């Protein structure tokens with residue numbers, strides 16, 4: 196059997212599967228091609244509810260693509276169309292590896308070119324989203340742990356995740372161990388909807404060591420070619 200070639204972070208981030216321009220980077224914030232449908236939570240409605248109890252709300256979107264959804268959200272929040280959203284301050288940050296951002300004219304939105312793994316936020320966030328971004332990351336568990344550590348104590352993280360895109364050594368069914376570990380750490384994982392959710396800040400050290408990523412595995416449930424992340428279990432000392 197031919198041994199497969201696993202990529203480290205640098206090679207993966209230059210891989211055509213990750214940096215290609217054909218993937219959908221143009222989702223809207225709401226509607227049929229929107230973040231709301233993909234996440235099962237409408238971000239604008241979530242921000243609105245949060246603003247009814249605090250004046251400033253921070254939203255971080257990892258792997259934000261062109262930033263289209265965020266630009267729409269920022270413009271909507273700044274417009275006077277919604278009295279609750281206009282009454283407070285919504286600060287939005289989008290992070291993506293590739294600079295394919297659409298023009299942004301909102302003071303309340305920052306679009307940052309960075310790998311998730313290099314991003315260093317100055318603040319914690321009330322809402323962290325990652326819409327079909329984890330599929331393209333190598334060390335998915337590290338990214339999830341980082342996002343958990345960037346949450347406010349009562350913040351919410353929600354992301355699309357398919358644990359079948361993570362492999363424990365060469366085991367075919369090893370992915371179940373990732374779902375168990377995430378749940379044990381207080382994340383909710385919905386395998387049917389491929390969604391990960393968490394309420395509240397966490398400092399979590401995943402009990403797996405990232406070995407490398409395979410960008411040759413083909414499509415996952417989204418129909419797009421994705422990246423499989425290979426781990427080994429860390430042995431307790």
Ligand SMILES: C[S@@+](CC[C@H](N)C(=O)[O-])C[C@H]1O[C@@H](n2cnc3c(N)ncnc32)[C@H](O)[C@@H]1O
Pocket residue numbers: 208213214218219220221222223257258259260261290291292293309310311312325326327328331332
């Ligand atoms: C399928 S697109 C989704 C974009 C956006 N969330 C949307 O739904 O419109 C996945 C995005 O992940 C980004 N990405 C891949 N690896 C990344 C990394 N290491 N750090 C940040 N962004 C990354 C890609 O550049 C791409 O824009």
